[in-house]
Amino acid sequence: MKGSLELFIALRHIRKRKRQTLLSVGAIAIAVMILVVSNAFMAGFTDLLYESTVNDLPHVTVTPQDGEEYIHLYRNTVGDIAAIDGVTATSVSLEREVILQSENNIESAMMKGVIQRDEEAVFHPSGDLIEGDFNRLASTANGVVIGDDLAEELEVKSGDTVDAFFPEAGISSLKVVGIYDTRTPIDSVLVYTDLKMTQEFYGTTDVINKISVRLDDFNMDAEVAEKVDALGYNAAGWTETNPEILQTIAIEGTSNRIILGFILLIASFGVVSSLNMTVMEKTKEIGILKAMGTSIQQIRMIFLIESGILGLLGAAAGTILGVGLALSIGSYEVPGELYQFDAIPVLIRYSDIALTIAIVFALNLVAGIYPAQKAAKMDPVDAISTV
Incomplete structure (x- = not known):
């Protein structure tokens, strides 16, 4: 009461x-x-x-050991990383600088040689394409996929060709098989190619210089990176590489x-x-x-x-x-x-x-x-x- x-x-x-x-x-x-x-x-x-x-970044990045330029025997490395709990996909790549020249312009870029299927599993780049087909990287000789900003600077479109200047291989003609748009700065610098083609252009053996890892939960990046380090590889999570x-x-x-x-x-x-x-x-x-x-x-x-x-x-x-x-x-x-x-x-x-x-x-x-x-x-x- x-x-x-x-x-x-x-x-x-x-x-x-x-x-x-x-x-x-x-x-x-x-x-x-x-x-x-x-x-x-x-x-x-x-x-x-x-x-x-974060979804467009590798949740964990594996790079060569200190003092080394490449990751050798990378297939064994990928197998060890894929066995870690929480890892859903991996993509190997060889990234090097290149000079691209069209009929009217010349631009510097970063060439990224990838295995199309694995790159799709980690980054889903085909979802950003506005022209062409990302899958054609695996079936087109000397095919490249470039960003829309770079395409605009070079004044090229899907189906056109550009000349590429490589330090070890001189000049090669590349065919644009796709144009992507992520609405980020990489649209003006990143060029996708097939991994084997990139290795041939740069005169390297069967090596890479980066492994990108995708996780079930991107908040586990530090934990997974620590496990990769424990296997003897050099790894960093996205929170370490992109603290901003x-x-x-x-x-x-x-x-x-x-x-x-x-x-x-x-x-x-x-x-x-x-x-x-x-x-x-x-x-x-x-x-x-x-x-x-x-x-x-x-x-x-x-x-x-x-x-x-x-x-x-x-x-x-x-x-x-x-x-x-x-x-x-x-x-x-x-x-x-x-x-x-x-x-x-x-x-x-x-x-x-x-x-x-x-x-x-x-x-x-x-x-x-x-x-x-x-x-x-x-x-x-x-x-x-x-x-």
């Missing part, structure tokens, strides 16, 4: 002071809405960043959380202000309750319950508004030629929403402690005599 009395009085205060209640709930709702939308954007952009970077990706996410996430924390604090001060006004307006009522035997704990609980209800109402309203706003913004299309995405990335995670509601509820309970203490400490005689 005691609990129901405190809840009854708290609800009565909330209903009687409709304007203050709406203002308090509205302030919390706006703060939560901003938090939900911001978290959805942050999660969406983080997911997009991983998809557009994690740094970018960490910086953006930290700044985002700081700003949103201040927004929630401001909203909580609105609750404190509202409850203080209630204490001032209900001074005589509080005195009467205490004179009738209502304990200090009960008085304190009335205002804590009121604070918690305001927080939950604001969090619920803000969540509904935030989810709706985030989904509507996420459906907005952006110019694909200007950005690496066709729509604003939005990812709503229910775990984030549940955490947000819990934090807002707890924060408002904390915010309600001061006015609750103030009401509980009132002297009943002084409170009743207050006009």
Whole structure:
């Protein structure tokens, strides 16, 4: 019965002071809405960043031992790496610099000799092709696949030929069998060729200088790289070779959380202000309750319950508004030629929403402690005599 009395009085205060209640709930709702939308954007952009970077990177990269230029007997190496738990695919490559010349222009590039089937399993380059066929690397003599930026500089298209200058083999004529577009800087420098052809052009034996590894879970890169190192090979995970990706996410996430924390604090001060006004307006009522035997704990609980209800109402309203706003913004299309995405990335995670509601509820309970203490400490005689 005691609990129901405190809840009854708290609800009565909330209903009687409709304007203050709406203002308090509205302030919390706006703060939560901003938090939900911001978290959805942050999660969406983080997911997009991983998809557009990490998924296009080797999760683990194996390179020659220190002091060596190539990896010899690489088939044994690939077999050892493929046996490690979590490894789903491997692709060997020989990468060297080359000069490409068309009828009108000359450009430097990085030639990457690959086994087409294995490269597809690790990087899925065929998904980036806008002209030609990546599979033709294995069936076309001297075939190459180049980026759209490099093709534009050389003024060539699929089916054209370019001259390639190699240090060991002089000049060779290459046929463009495909053009890709990743919307990244590699489009202007990377040229795919067949591995055997590259080895012949550079006058090397059956060697490579890189093994790219794809994992089930890219977060296991450091663990797998350590296992590869233990086998006697030189390996590094993507978090080691591309630390700027994690740094970018960490910086953006930290700044985002700081700003949103201040927004929630401001909203909580609105609750404190509202409850203080209630204490001032209900001074005589509080005195009467205490004179009738209502304990200090009960008085304190009335205002804590009121604070918690305001927080939950604001969090619920803000969540509904935030989810709706985030989904509507996420459906907005952006110019694909200007950005690496066709729509604003939005990812709503229910775990984030549940955490947000819990934090807002707890924060408002904390915010309600001061006015609750103030009401509980009132002297009943002084409170009743207050006009």
